Amino acid sequence: MLLALHHITKRYGSRLILKDISCTISKGETVLLSGANGAGKSTLLRIMAGLSQPTEGHLETELLPENIGYLGHDTFLYPALSALDNLVFWAKLYHKPHTEAALRPLLARVELERSLHERAGVFSRGMMQRLNLARLLLLEPSLLLLDEPFTGLDSHSSSLLRAEITTAVQQGAGIVWISHDITNDCSMADRLLTLERHRLVFDGSAKAATLPPPIASHPLGSLPS
Amino acid sequence: MMRSSLTIALKDLRLAFAGSGGLAQAFLLGLLLIFVFSLSQDVGQRMDAQEAAAIFWLASVFCQVLIFSMLYGLEESHKARLGLLLMPAPIQAVWLGKMLAGLCLLLLAQLLFLPALIVFLGQNIYDSWPLALLALLLTDIGIVALGSLLGALAQGQAARESLLSILLFPLLIPLLLAGIHLGTACFLPEAPENIQSWLGMAASFDALFLAAGIFLFSFIYTGDD
Amino acid sequence: MPHSLLLCLIWGGALSMAACQWLIYVYAPTEATMGIMQKIFYTHLPLAWWALISFFVVFLASIAYLRTHNILYDLWAKAAAEIGVLLSTLALITGSIWARHSWGVWWTWDPRLTTTLIMWFIYAAYLIVRNLDLPQMRRATICSVLGIIAFLDVPLVFLSARLWRSIHPAVFASKEGGLEPEMKFTAIACVLCFGMVWLALLGIRQKYLAQQHTVETYCLREE
Numbered sequence: 001m002l003l004a005l006h007h008i009t010k011r012y013g014s015r016l017i018l019k020d021i022s023c024t025i026s027k028g029e030t031v032l033l034s035g036a037n038g039a040g041k042s043t044l045l046r047i048m049a050g051l052s053q054p055t056e057g058h059l060e061t062e063l064l065p066e067n068i069g070y071l072g073h074d075t076f077l078y079p080a081l082s083a084l085d086n087l088v089f090w091a092k093l094y095h096k097p098h099t100e101a102a103l104r105p106l107l108a109r110v111e112l113e114r115s116l117h118e119r120a121g122v123f124s125r126g127m128m129q130r131l132n133l134a135r136l137l138l139l140e141p142s143l144l145l146l147d148e149p150f151t152g153l154d155s156h157s158s159s160l161l162r163a164e165i166t167t168a169v170q171q172g173a174g175i176v177w178i179s180h181d182i183t184n185d186c187s188m189a190d191r192l193l194t195l196e197r198h199r200l201v202f203d204g205s206a207k208a209a210t211l212p213p214p215i216a217s218h219p220l221g222s223l224p225s
Numbered sequence: 226m227m228r229s230s231l232t233i234a235l236k237d238l239r240l241a242f243a244g245s246g247g248l249a250q251a252f253l254l255g256l257l258l259i260f261v262f263s264l265s266q267d268v269g270q271r272m273d274a275q276e277a278a279a280i281f282w283l284a285s286v287f288c289q290v291l292i293f294s295m296l297y298g299l300e301e302s303h304k305a306r307l308g309l310l311l312m313p314a315p316i317q318a319v320w321l322g323k324m325l326a327g328l329c330l331l332l333l334a335q336l337l338f339l340p341a342l343i344v345f346l347g348q349n350i351y352d353s354w355p356l357a358l359l360a361l362l363l364t365d366i367g368i369v370a371l372g373s374l375l376g377a378l379a380q381g382q383a384a385r386e387s388l389l390s391i392l393l394f395p396l397l398i399p400l401l402l403a404g405i406h407l408g409t410a411c412f413l414p415e416a417p418e419n420i421q422s423w424l425g426m427a428a429s430f431d432a433l434f435l436a437a438g439i440f441l442f443s444f445i446y447t448g449d450d
Numbered sequence: 451m452p453h454s455l456l457l458c459l460i461w462g463g464a465l466s467m468a469a470c471q472w473l474i475y476v477y478a479p480t481e482a483t484m485g486i487m488q489k490i491f492y493t494h495l496p497l498a499w500w501a502l503i504s505f506f507v508v509f510l511a512s513i514a515y516l517r518t519h520n521i522l523y524d525l526w527a528k529a530a531a532e533i534g535v536l537l538s539t540l541a542l543i544t545g546s547i548w549a550r551h552s553w554g555v556w557w558t559w560d561p562r563l564t565t566t567l568i569m570w571f572i573y574a575a576y577l578i579v580r581n582l583d584l585p586q587m588r589r590a591t592i593c594s595v596l597g598i599i600a601f602l603d604v605p606l607v608f609l610s611a612r613l614w615r616s617i618h619p620a621v622f623a624s625k626e627g628g629l630e631p632e633m634k635f636t637a638i639a640c641v642l643c644f645g646m647v648w649l650a651l652l653g654i655r656q657k658y659l660a661q662q663h664t665v666e667t668y669c670l671r672e673e
Contacts, residue, residue, distance in 0.1 A: 012449070012585055012586070012587055013521075013585060013586030013587050013667075014586070014666070014667035046448055049311065049448075050310075050311065051307055051310055051311065051447075051448030052447075052448050052449050053447075053449075055519075064313065065311060065312070065313050066312075066313040068311070070307070070311060072304075072307070074303050074304030074307065075303045075304075076303060076304060076305045076307060076308030077303050077305065078236070078240060078299065078302075078303070078305060079302060079303065080240050080243045080244060081236075081239070081240070081243075085239075089232065089236050090308070092228075092232045093229055093232055093233075093309075093312045093313075093314070094312065094313060095313070128303075135308075371599075374595075374599070378592055378595065378596070388575075388578070388579070388582075391571075391574075391575040391578065392572075392575050392579070392596070394571070395568050395571035395572040395575065396572060396599065396600070396603050398568050398607055398610065399603070399606040399607050399609070399610035402610045402611075402613070402614050403610065406614070419613060422613055423613065426606070426609065426610055426613065429606065430606055433602055433603075433606065434599075437598070437599055437602060441595045441598065441599070444516055444591050444594070444595055445591070445592065445595055447591075449585075449587065449588060
């Protein structure tokens with residue numbers, strides 16, 4: 001068990017965001033988090049990451065903060081620093097090797113080796129997200145929390161991201177992944193959590209959920225089950 | 226925590242010098258203030274030492290409002306703040322790191338302000354300048370401790386510089402009085418009175434607001450917007 | 451605050467304030483040097499004291515909010531800050547009128563008056579932060595932090611103002627000086643009566659804010 005949520009409720013002032021959510025995330029498990037806009041998915045993910053505190057309930061985890069990787073819409077990068085300098089900064093904060101020799105292979109994995117010394121501010125959205133991915137891989141996280149990571153990415157960047165996520169799963173990392181494209185992504189997950197009107201209305205096998213069949217030959221490929 | 230704070234401070238200093246002029250604005254504002262106040266004097270007239278010290282500290286405080294507004298603004302463009310919240314070190318490392326960076330930048334600014342005081346306000350440096358230097362360091366530490374705490378508080382507001390100013394100035398009065406009184410040691414041939422009492426005042430202020438920063442920063446700097 | 455207690459405070463405050471006026475203008479003797487203007491002291495002193503106590507309530511309520519995240523503590527802090535700023539404004543005005551009549555100047559760097567002025571600036575800024583367009587919880591947290599810092603600063607402000615004044619010898623004598631027994635009694639009675647009025651004001655304001663909060667949350671509740 002990587003993470004367990006016990007009766008999590010979240011309010012912003014008097015506005016209810018989440019009500020009495022309980023679930024567990026296990027090692028090597030890919031969990032899809034779905035729900036309509038405003039259902040509380042991003043908030044739940046932020047609570048799992050420790051970025052937001054629940055109003056009621058508590059989290060149980062043996063993971064240290066440095067074992068949790070969070071990938072959202074924002075890239076946590078500094079536009080005025082180069083790709084390498086951005087990674088050096090995060091590597092130092094996480095007490096990882098931070099020499100150019102140590103970080104170059106990581107940038108090569110996300111195909112940014114040639115842009116090593118370029119300012120991140122001139123990168124495209126796809127390149128920024130790839131650099132963000134490199135930052136995430138640097139941590140070697142045991143739990144990956146992904147908030148619609150493919151939003152705004154070109155197909156090449158999306159493929160790269162999917163491949164790295166697959167590798168992480170194969171290495172035993174747990175993944176919680178917010179998706180709006182449940183039709184296609186459901187077949188790639190082990191479990192599905194569905195939020196509706198602030199509550200958890202479904203928690204079960206993703207493949208057992210009553211969903212339309214995935215579109216054949218999806219252009220972005222698929223994760224192995 | 227110290228290592229993380231130094232990493233953040235060095236990153237901030239690097240970004241401050243690489244930035245698009247935010248630092249230059251802060252320095253220029255201080256210099257302008259000193260120059261404008263010199264217009265209150267007749268040609269050839271020498272300003273009273275206490276008045277000169279007061280203008281020096283006024284320029285310093287306005288300068289550091291812009292400095293901390295810039296330093297905390299660095300974390301907002303790509304929400305690097307969330308990345309800092311996830312780092313393994315205590316969140317107070319951000320407060321301490323920004324404080325150290327702010328202190329370096331403020332000292333640099335004051336290196337510029339001092340010649341301006343000599344040139345525009347007709348001041349001379351006398352033998353008691355080591356006392357003035359000690360007072361300067363003690364006063365600067367208190368200013369940046371509180372500035373770093375309130376800089377985080379004001380971040381995200383539309384008129385954050387003016388908000389930071391109206392919050393900071395009245396709170397800093399005790400420290401500024403100490404800085405002004407002991408600062409006259411630099412510009413007068415005789416040492417000022419009550420040196421120990423004023424040094425004690427500055428040290429008490431520093432201790433109080435260093436403690437306040439450590440205890441209260443985690444409430445202000447969160448992932449909840 | 452229970453409604454019955456609030457009613458008692460309102461009536462008690464009204465009656466005691468009326469009694470205070472009798473004490474000030476009939477019971478207390480007229481001061482020989484300053485004449486009838488000396489009586490402004492009986493208003494100025496309680497205003498200053500209860501302003502300080504208001505800010506202490508802000509301090510306590512702020513700590514309570516950070517510990518419990520109960521919005522009611524935040525409302526107590528808001529009510530106390532508003533009343534504190536009002537009372538310190540009146541204290542500054544009455545203090546200035548006293549100074550003008552006594553020494554011919556509108557302002558003296560008296561440590562207590564200076565501390566009141568600086569506190570006014572700090573809590574006026576606090577009220578500005580109170581009215582920022584922020585999510586409720588974020589605003590309450592920020593104001594709580596400010597409320598704690600602001601009050602921690604007050605003793606330092608007073609000590610530094612007193613130290614500053616000691617370098618510049620006082621031209622103006624202390625406004626209290628020696629008081630006749632009747633004057634002392636009147637002063638103490640006025641402080642206590644103002645206290646009742648203060649408590650009533652605080653209770654009324656906090657009750658209003660709590661009801662406003664209830665109405666707003668009732669409309670927003672989505673359970």
